[in-house]
Amino acid sequence: MQPQSIAIIGAGTAGLATAALLAQQGHAITLIERAPALEPVGAGLLLQPAGLSVLHRMGLYQAMYRYGAHIDALVGHTCSGRAIMNSHYRPLGEQAHGLGIHRASLCHVLDSHLQTLPHQRRMGCTVSAVDAQAHQTLVTLEEKQRTDVLTFDAVLIANGSHSQLRPSDWTRYDRLYPWGAMWAMLPMAAPFDVPLLQQRYHRASTMAGILPTGSRPDQPETPLASFFWSLPVTEIAQWQQPDFAASPFEKWRGALHTFWPQLDEVLTPLTRAQQLTPATYRDVIMSKWGDNRLGVIGDAAHAMSPQLGQGANMALLDAWALGDAMQQSDNWHQVWTHYHQHRGPQIRFYQRMSRWLTPAFQSHSRVVATGRDLLLPVLNHLPWMRLQMAKTIAGLKTGLLR
Secondary structure: OOOOEEEEEOOOHHHHHHHHHHHHOOOEEEEEEOOOOOOOOOOEEEEOHHHHHHHHHHOOHHHHHHHOEEEOEEEEEEOOOOEEEEEEOHHHOOOOOEEEEEHHHHHHHHHHHHHOOOOEEEEOOEEEEEEEOOOOEEEEEEEOOEEEEEEEOEEEEOOOOOOOOOOHHHEEEEEEOOEEEEEEEEEOOOOOOOOEEEEEEEOOOEEEEEEEEEEEOOEEEEEEEEEEEEEEHHHHHHHOOHHHHOHHHHHHHHHHHHHOOOHHHHOOOOOOHHHOEEEOOEEEEEOOOEEOOEEEOOHHHHOOOHHHOOHHHHHHHHHHHHHHHHHHOOOHHHHHHHHHHHHHHHHHHHHHHHHHHHHHHOOOOHHHHHHHHHHHHHHHOOHHHHHHHHHHHHOOOOOOOO
16 A cells, blocks of 8 residues: 555554554554653553564564563462363463563553654644544544644554544444452562462452563563452442541451462552552444544454453554555555454454353352353363363464364
8 A cells, every 4th residue: 555644543552563563664653642651550461472473573572572471371270279270372382472561561662663663643632533534534632722633544543442432333332341350560479470370269259360470661670460359340439439448458458368378478568459450341342443544453443351361462463464454455445354354253253252251250140150160170171172272362263163
């Protein structure tokens, strides 16, 4: 495709990766971000082999690996010690692995790469409207009580799961998950300084996890752990009340000690509820992700529950697929036809799997939790199923048998 002027709204994983890939192709990229600067904030996440393959192709794997924590498997136990999940990457090959990474480090590596390429930035701006027309797309920006209308050949919306810009007539389903989490970034401590994402469950209503997360770009010498505690969204507000900092928090810490005593050492810095940050998730299904001069990518396009840990990976795969489509196409109609053919099966598969699996780990259903505890250990003993589970977690599947 001939060079295009393209606005990318949102400087997260999808936005930064897409901006870099398209700028490298010679397109005139304008990155628009609501935050005044990219700050070292956010939780830990797990980059899967599918996402790491994109970083390899972008030449960024080694830079990312320096900040990350090597992960060999995802393991989960009940509070009685019974193994429920034991998903290794080993069936995919000796070199297969995940990478625990701080979101700030992921964005830092992508942004550092983008900084070497010609592009424009509008930071500290809020996009209030996007108007896709036949031959151009208009973006209305609000900045310091001033309104600007900018014109581009095309616009890509990449401003996250809670986006208000995704076209309503493309959106088939958009709801907040009834369960979320409280999370905290903490200095790594034994016994969690091992290459594992570890979780512990009591039925499906109680879940905690620890992910080795590598280091932040501003503190490269301090290895971190990402801790999360599952809870219904309706209870998150209680944690944010000032009076939760006293006795209710201490009661929770006591219950957490009973639930998972080994957490005590890594959670030592947690002394008040306000040190934990709330996270909520959306389930977004769209009938299409692009048409003519407008597209939606990343979590804005296909937000899902974090049970399979695919958010950042899907964003990187979106970016690569869009870049590939633009190299092979002569017009925007062909771009989106190619993109939908390439990305559609995988996105649909992971949306369905996330929706099916979430109640097994975040719900009040004892029946579903009992089924999980009986079924998953059996499946893990079947070699073919171990391979399929590894492929699913790795982000490599496009269907139940593909």
